[in-house]
Amino acid sequence: MRKCSINAIDSVFAKIAESLALYLPVDGSDGKATYKKWENGVKWSNALNTVKSPKEFFFPQTEDMMEFKTSGKNIEIIDTREETEDFVIFGVRACDVRSFDILDRVFLTMPVDSYYASKREHSIIVSVACTKPSETCFCKAFGIDPAVPKGDVTVWKTETEIFFESNTAKGADLLSKIADLTEECDNAPVEEQKEKINKIMAKLPLADLKTEAFGGGKTEQYFDHPAWAELSESCLGCGTCTFVCPTCQCYDIKDFNTGNGVIRFRCWDSCMYSEFTRMAHGNNRLSQKERFR
Amino acid sequence: MQKITCEQLIEKAVALLNDGTVSCVLGWKKGEFDYDITPALFETEEELKNEFVWNDFCRANFSKYLISKTAKCEGKILVFLKPCDTYSFNQLLTEHRFDREKVYAVGIPCEGMADIDKIKAICGDGICKIECGEKIAVSTIYTDEPTLIDAKDVLAERCINCKSKKHVAYDELIGEDGDVIDSGRFDEVAKLEAMTPDERFAFWQNELSRCIRCNACRDVCPACTCEKCVFNNPKSGVENKSPANSFEEQMFHIIRAFHVAGRCTDCGECSRVCPQNIPLHLLNRKFIKDMNEFYGEYQAGAEVGSRAPLVNYTTEDLEPGEVFDRGNKDA
Numbered sequence: 001m002r003k004c005s006i007n008a009i010d011s012v013f014a015k016i017a018e019s020l021a022l023y024l025p026v027d028g029s030d031g032k033a034t035y036k037k038w039e040n041g042v043k044w045s046n047a048l049n050t051v052k053s054p055k056e057f058f059f060p061q062t063e064d065m066m067e068f069k070t071s072g073k074n075i076e077i078i079d080t081r082e083e084t085e086d087f088v089i090f091g092v093r094a095c096d097v098r099s100f101d102i103l104d105r106v107f108l109t110m111p112v113d114s115y116y117a118s119k120r121e122h123s124i125i126v127s128v129a130c131t132k133p134s135e136t137c138f139c140k141a142f143g144i145d146p147a148v149p150k151g152d153v154t155v156w157k158t159e160t161e162i163f164f165e166s167n168t169a170k171g172a173d174l175l176s177k178i179a180d181l182t183e184e185c186d187n188a189p190v191e192e193q194k195e196k197i198n199k200i201m202a203k204l205p206l207a208d209l210k211t212e213a214f215g216g217g218k219t220e221q222y223f224d225h226p227a228w229a230e231l232s233e234s235c236l237g238c239g240t241c242t243f244v245c246p247t248c249q250c251y252d253i254k255d256f257n258t259g260n261g262v263i264r265f266r267c268w269d270s271c272m273y274s275e276f277t278r279m280a281h282g283n284n285r286l287s288q289k290e291r292f293r
Numbered sequence: 294m295q296k297i298t299c300e301q302l303i304e305k306a307v308a309l310l311n312d313g314t315v316s317c318v319l320g321w322k323k324g325e326f327d328y329d330i331t332p333a334l335f336e337t338e339e340e341l342k343n344e345f346v347w348n349d350f351c352r353a354n355f356s357k358y359l360i361s362k363t364a365k366c367e368g369k370i371l372v373f374l375k376p377c378d379t380y381s382f383n384q385l386l387t388e389h390r391f392d393r394e395k396v397y398a399v400g401i402p403c404e405g406m407a408d409i410d411k412i413k414a415i416c417g418d419g420i421c422k423i424e425c426g427e428k429i430a431v432s433t434i435y436t437d438e439p440t441l442i443d444a445k446d447v448l449a450e451r452c453i454n455c456k457s458k459k460h461v462a463y464d465e466l467i468g469e470d471g472d473v474i475d476s477g478r479f480d481e482v483a484k485l486e487a488m489t490p491d492e493r494f495a496f497w498q499n500e501l502s503r504c505i506r507c508n509a510c511r512d513v514c515p516a517c518t519c520e521k522c523v524f525n526n527p528k529s530g531v532e533n534k535s536p537a538n539s540f541e542e543q544m545f546h547i548i549r550a551f552h553v554a555g556r557c558t559d560c561g562e563c564s565r566v567c568p569q570n571i572p573l574h575l576l577n578r579k580f581i582k583d584m585n586e587f588y589g590e591y592q593a594g595a596e597v598g599s600r601a602p603l604v605n606y607t608t609e610d611l612e613p614g615e616v617f618d619r620g621n622k623d624a
Contacts, residue, residue: 028503029499029500030500030503030569030570030571031410031414031570032569032570034503048418051568051569052505061505061506061535062535132417132418132419132435133418133419134418134419135326135418135419135420135421135433135434136325136326200419200434200435203421203434204419204421204434205326205421205434230333233331233332233333233334234324234331234332234333234353236509236512236513236566237512238507238508238509238512238513238566239507239508240505240507240509240568243505243507243568244505244568252534254534267534267535268534268535269534270534273525273534274521274525275525275526275527275532278527
């Protein structure tokens, strides 16, 4: 484990940014954090989390897939992908890091989604442990430890210091870049922090959330539960839940007529929308209750 | 703190339900957290007594819900309306969007609603309990004692700039009616107008570039009540599920503001539900301010059946050339 003073963090960012594009949560004019590219003067946000999840780095809200140009009877297919370079996402929370595993299972199993894969392969994830979870947090129910987030490097932030530990070869490589700015240290303050977080987690309003109602063979049992009608009563159907969700991965593929060709792009879609899952026979989810469920 | 108590409203609702005046009640109930008060339909006395809530977090405007609920509910539906909600109520009636005969509207005074972001700025995250009394008492898992907050200090923007404490529609009123207020709601717009076009463009680009095109603003808007929005209709040719290009930054919200111009009552629901905190109400207020200046003062929803300036012709109307000249002056 290595550490640096909290005052040295900007020079750590500067060092990383010398050779890699570095993204981290930054406070916006509305007081909420968003991932932004680091440059001189950009400050790492203290916010617990960003409004939108970092899934966007691998699975952007809109992404051009290819372009078609026609001349006479010929169609030219142009690959619009650009070469991705290595980049660092710094300050990812444990829940968001875990979401990458879930996205990977969808996009990286056969057939591999090459658009996702190329960005994923080039990423270096630096996670940060939580110190002040919100009342809305329930990661423990999903077996996530907010005190020990995964990723290529794990970071713990105390009042005065930042601690780094690499978990992968990529992570070790990144830490070697900032070796001059950090020093070898013992892990006592980190252990102390882990203990503190665990105590806080037990106090959260959703600490006792159980997931046993989910799982194979249980769908039938809850399908007609009256709670669906009640819960969906106030649902606007805006789909914000699916857009900010770190693991929602549904998308639509559409063609955009540019006037002298066609751009085929994909964009996030949402099960909350009326046209979602429309098939040849029509739509099997006609009410907001059904979509919500 | 609200002057009318939750008990008063429950008592009223139970009485109207039991004497058969109404068959269901549109009201508020607690969501996952004490500050997440959500709209709910109550059908029994028991539900009302157990779950009905009225406090400083009852922000939702129910008027739009009446479109779907009156179509579904047998008999009359009781709806509680804050002063600002009554403007949307009238505007929807003007547009024949629900059957007035199927609604029993009870006007309730409102002292303004709290903004949870402002509360969190004071007492931090980890809220486990909120009690609304004389003061708002907020308990968090990080503090031993609850933080006492004066509701006046954490009012939502639209409540600080409340345009009216007067109910413009109701069958019955609980408490006293208020007056139309000479609010400062156009001050922010005036600030934007005073900017150079480049500054203003930068302001809106910064705000609108955050749009994720969830359309929550449209979904909650009482002036946007098409059963099928063109943007959800694959056959419209403009179906748009996400910000595909800079269109959102420049066009979508401005076009939507044009579409609701003269019908927008400035209820502020658009900004309330925006997950990205985009101050959408400023676009609508700009249109309202312009219309007031060009065509004389007009408040959408102040009465049922009024003709909005943009769909009404009078010989005193502004000449298009004057608008054009104004545009040139700005540039």
